[in-house]
Amino acid sequence: MILYPTIELRNGRCVSLTRGQIEEPEIWHVDPVEKAQEFAHAGAEWMHVTDFDAVQGGNANHDLVLRIIRGAGIPVQLGGGFRSRDRIEEWIELGAGRIVVGTLAAQNPHLVKELAERHPDQLVLAVDVWQGCVMIEGWKTKSAYSADGFLDSFKGTPFAAVIVTDVGADRSESDASLGTISALAERTNLPVIASGIVRTLDDISRLRLLGEVSGAIVGRALFNRTIDLKEALREARPDLAHVAEFI
Template identity: 55%
Template sequence: MIIYPTIELMGGKCVSLTRGRLSEPSIWHVDPVETARGFAQAGASWMHVTDLDGVAGSDHDNGPLIEEIIRAAGIPVQLGGGFRARERVEQWIDKGAGRVVIGTAAIRDPSLVLELAKYHPDQIVLAIDIFQGQLMTHGWQEASAMRPEDVLSAFDGAPLAGVIVTDIDSDIMDGDGQIGVIAGLADHTRHPVIARGTVRGPDDVSRLNYVPGIAGTIIGRALFSRDVTLEDALKLARPDTGAKAEFI
């Protein structure tokens, strides 16, 4: 299982959100570029960056900072945050992003995402965000009438790098239940599934390692709050030949 240590940027600062609320960020007083270097030094093979100003459509431009992170990290960067146009996706691939994450555009214009995946195989990641069982779009603000399972099926033949599944309720609800939601969706796709929002401590990493279909996890808040160290998470995520857990 791949651990994706994560930086979420808002106004040039590292932040974390509670239940996807863009209006209530927790601010971490650390340097984003040095944090990225630290992820690589700890042994991470990938890292994830979310441009929350891009998600919100804010006027603040994190672009120069993200470029600096990509140059400084020394490991591939998976980048998300308001990617709804072909030009912006291709711009960031040209700037060195290892992967680009697309959520709302995949619901609004699936043909665009299918074409991007065709021309940039294994560099496009589909994002599925769930709140109380509903598929959410536009920065977790709007509920879609589509079922998450149907969206996954629509992209099953595309050469995606993976699918990120976020259960936005996971900040306050039972961890096993949230893993169950993500594991259930993993049954509907052939693509590697990356869980987001389920890790609060070392035990959560251990549990995810035994869930079939989950190939990685994105960890942000738990690292910044020091509820788990990246070194420990990487050790716990090493391949294991033991039995896999089942969720009903």
């Protein structure tokens, strides 16, 4: 299983959100570019960046995101406000390894399918689930899609992966979130990346043992130090642990 250590940006700072409350972010006083390099030095294969200002239509983090992509040393999966062909293709040109689309996929599925065909293995479908429905526009609007129907509507589309987030997840609902993610993973042949569920090493182990999930996004737990990235990487890929000792 591949771990995606994550940086979430708001006003040029690393932040974490609780249930998508973008107006009240928890701020981490670290340099985003240095943190990206730290992820790479720990042995991460990929990292994930979400630009919350872009979700709201802003462009303030453009140069910072570019510095992260160019300085991280590992490929970056980038999400946040990708609602047009031009912006998706701009960031592919600028070097993003993958682009995450959610709202655009719900509102203009034909365009997203066309872009996925044009850029195979560079688009990732975001399936943000709340009470069985797909949420869009930064989790603020309920779409007309069920999670199952949304995923099924893109069958055969050459996405690089699918990110599944249980928007309503909290500490007491981890089993329900695992069930949601596992059920959707069984519906697709695409790699499924779990989001919003990893808080401890045990969560990584549980996801890995499910078998259907190919990756997990880890953010807040790395910043508040409830998870050490090197230990998490060993837990996610125990078959490679002996190799890491010699790197």
